Amino acid sequence: MNLEARLGDVTNSDNKIILPESQLPQHWYNIVAELPFDVPKPLHPIEDRAVEINDFDWLWPRECLRIELQEEEYGTDAWIAIPEFISDVYRRYRPSPLVRARSLEKHLGTPAEIYFKREDLNPAGSHKFNTALVQAYYATQEEDSQIHCMVTDTGAGQWGAALAMACETLGLACSVFMIRKSYDEKPYRRYMMRMAGADVYSSPSELTATGRQVLRDDPDNSGSLGIGMSEAIEFVKESPGRRLALGCMSYYAVLHQSIIGLETKLQLEQIDRSPDLMVGCVGGGSNFTGFIAPFVRDKIEGSPIEFRAIEPESIPTLSEGEYRYDWADFSELTPRILMYTLGHRFVPPPVHSGGLRYHGKTPVLSALVKNEVVGTRTFSQREVFDAGRLFLKTEGVLAAPESAHAVRGAIDAARDASKTGQNQVIVLCLSGHGYLDLKGFSDVLDLDTPN
Numbered sequence: 001m002n003l004e005a006r007l008g009d010v011t012n013s014d015n016k017i018i019l020p021e022s023q024l025p026q027h028w029y030n031i032v033a034e035l036p037f038d039v040p041k042p043l044h045p046i047e048d049r050a051v052e053i054n055d056f057d058w059l060w061p062r063e064c065l066r067i068e069l070q071e072e073e074y075g076t077d078a079w080i081a082i083p084e085f086i087s088d089v090y091r092r093y094r095p096s097p098l099v100r101a102r103s104l105e106k107h108l109g110t111p112a113e114i115y116f117k118r119e120d121l122n123p124a125g126s127h128k129f130n131t132a133l134v135q136a137y138y139a140t141q142e143e144d145s146q147i148h149c150m151v152t153d154t155g156a157g158q159w160g161a162a163l164a165m166a167c168e169t170l171g172l173a174c175s176v177f178m179i180r181k182s183y184d185e186k187p188y189r190r191y192m193m194r195m196a197g198a199d200v201y202s203s204p205s206e207l208t209a210t211g212r213q214v215l216r217d218d219p220d221n222s223g224s225l226g227i228g229m230s231e232a233i234e235f236v237k238e239s240p241g242r243r244l245a246l247g248c249m250s251y252y253a254v255l256h257q258s259i260i261g262l263e264t265k266l267q268l269e270q271i272d273r274s275p276d277l278m279v280g281c282v283g284g285g286s287n288f289t290g291f292i293a294p295f296v297r298d299k300i301e302g303s304p305i306e307f308r309a310i311e312p313e314s315i316p317t318l319s320e321g322e323y324r325y326d327w328a329d330f331s332e333l334t335p336r337i338l339m340y341t342l343g344h345r346f347v348p349p350p351v352h353s354g355g356l357r358y359h360g361k362t363p364v365l366s367a368l369v370k371n372e373v374v375g376t377r378t379f380s381q382r383e384v385f386d387a388g389r390l391f392l393k394t395e396g397v398l399a400a401p402e403s404a405h406a407v408r409g410a411i412d413a414a415r416d417a418s419k420t421g422q423n424q425v426i427v428l429c430l431s432g433h434g435y436l437d438l439k440g441f442s443d444v445l446d447l448d449t450p451n
């Protein structure tokens with residue numbers, strides 16, 4: 001058997017492009033300071049005015065609000081220094097490798113080069129830890145604060161697991177309202193959160209008025225992200241020592257995730273490549289926007305690079321949603337933001353990519369799509385999970401269902417390149433691993449049936 005044919009051409013250069021720890025970026029890239037168009041700031045949830053910090057400093061860490069409202073340096077400086085403590089923790093798992101997907105290329109018979117940036121190798125298994133850590137850190141740095149606990153809601157549990165690990169790292173308590181359906185059906189991330197020391201509650205819970213009301217009306221209610229977020233907000237309101245942490249739709253998460261793109265840029269420079277296409281999956285938009293952010297100015301200045309955001313066919317926010325002000329939560333407690341949205345009352349279908357079930361996308365990504373800097377594509381769940389299986393078989397990496405959307409996007413582009421014979425460089429962001437999502441893969445790919 002010709003085994004070389006299965007591996008691809010491995011003789012001409014390395015598979016893994018590794019940055020030494022000494023080259024870990026020292027700054028995040030603050031893309032809003034350099035865009036040729038404004039990214040509008042959030043509005044008050046009800047009143048007709050901009051949000052001010054003291055409207056919400058009981059709810060969010062102040063530094064998160066300063067970033068979100070583009071205050072001072074966050075409105076003007078392209079480079080924001082990464083605190084030393086954060087760099088020290090990042091160095092546990094960063095810089096992360098950029099890997100050439102040679103076996104996948106070989107399998108596809110494509111002239112394209114495919115690279116994937118690995119965000120699955122950190123303590124919680126996805127890019128979410130990159131920002132959870134910083135949000136918890138900000139909470140510990142507030143003057144005169146007695147903040148001792150971070151609170152959040154979680155669906156499938158990736159965000160909860162990331163925050164639990166972050167709080168443990170910072171010596172903070174962590175309370176997670178986990179949607180009852182996932183709490184019951186997906187126990188492994190719940191176990192992981194508890195192992196890291198977090199309190200995990202099934203939502204709707206008896207802990208809050210919202211939860212009690214929902215349970216009174218419907219004792220079997222299986223929960224939703226809307227109810228979970230309302231419970232989390234109420235739980236924060238009860239005590240001055242608590243603050244909310246949010247994963248995806250905020251700009252501060254995008255800022256922190258720019259570390260992904262900054263490393264990727266250095267790695268591609270190291271092998272003398274520049275990307276023709278960058279692909280990622282979008283839930284709230286944080287991993288993809290952080291991944292492309294440092295390349296956006298090149299594009300605006302005329303370089304022919306293409307950015308493609310991939311969504312599930314059943315949640316086509318960027319592809320088919322409206323561009324308008326909307327709330328991030330079901331109960332209209334959070335600021336209104338200008339974004340692509342399917343409406344804050346949109347109930348997403350029960351797809352297995354829990355991290356992509358958001359009705360809206362972060363304002364900066366929405367503005368990039370609106371201004372035609374970023375393009376979009378959708379794929380069906382079956383197309384995506386087949387791509388996840390092919391990626392496991394060829395590259396030996398089990399992508400999260402969310403990340404398999406990016407893999408699918410890259411495979412499609414590589415197939416197009418085969419047709420045109422173009423020697424493209426395609427780079428995808430592998431936002432997380434799928435080891436705790438195998439049940440979802442099984443449901444779609446029917447893995448209970450012997451081959």
Ligand SMILES: *Cc1c(COP(=O)(O)O)cnc(C)c1O
Pocket residue numbers: 126127128158159247248249281282283284285286287288355356400402403431432433
């Ligand atoms: C949460 C999640 C996403 C979606 O969130 P973004 O804010 O769009 O990055 C994507 N991939 C994984 C693995 C996730 O856990």
